[in-house]
Amino acid sequence: MKDILRRHHVLKDEIVDILNKQVKIEAHSSAAYLAMAAWCDVRGYDNCAEFFFKQSDEERKHQLKLFHYIVDMECDAISPSVGDSQHDFGTLREVFEKALEMEIGVSDAIHEIMGECRKYNDIATEEFMRWFVQEQIEEEYVARRALELFDVLGEEKIALGMIEERILDISYDED
């Protein structure tokens, strides 16, 4: 008998479910970064706002990359509903604290997918997800370095100005 299941629905249901969950996580992260960007922008932290706008775009790209993979495998990709994001923050440091917390949460979710891929012997999805593992190393590094600027420079007005000057220069170098 012809194996229609394998021909037209490449991934196991459990893998489709966890990938769709990740699509939702990425969508939520993108929205959360947008809220952070707005907070920074209206308070005059223009470079920090730009930093978070870029992060929001990144998360959106991650969401679409996952979404395309699911449909390319002829499985049901679910366009997620996104809940409310946190719009109120006490300080600029708190915004970056939240950003790091969120990136760690995303990394945990990505690692969970890798675990599921191994459990179901889904080599193709595991290979596809490697890019995300690497990407999260970079994202977490950038978020951590941003937060470290507060440790080094402090939170006085002049220090916040210096953070503004340096925030867009943070980048991850594998070498």
Next chain:
Amino acid sequence: MQFAMTQEEIFSTKSAAILQCESTDSFLLRFEQDEITFKLCDLYTFRKRIMELDIMELLDSSSPDMEIIHLPHCDRFLVLSILEVLEFRELLNGTFDTLALNSAIQKILRKGVFNF
């Protein structure tokens, strides 16, 4: 006639059956003298819809205990009683289990393709 020969029954219950059409890579639901064709993705959607129904809510409801299911791929409606919903659950679970079993068997058979 040639089309009929390419159909294989995947799973059946008392009053319904799902057949696989080899020539079109699709599935045929036979239910009370009616036939509805599904592509695999539509069958998945249909299964999700049936599994999401809350049986307890149907039992508790003061309204008639019938459920109307829309099938957007063919723009048709199924009106199902609670017993029929349960029968469809059995049918769809049986179908997907059989398809998964077939997939596992075909995977083993495929190994023979490159058995030099």
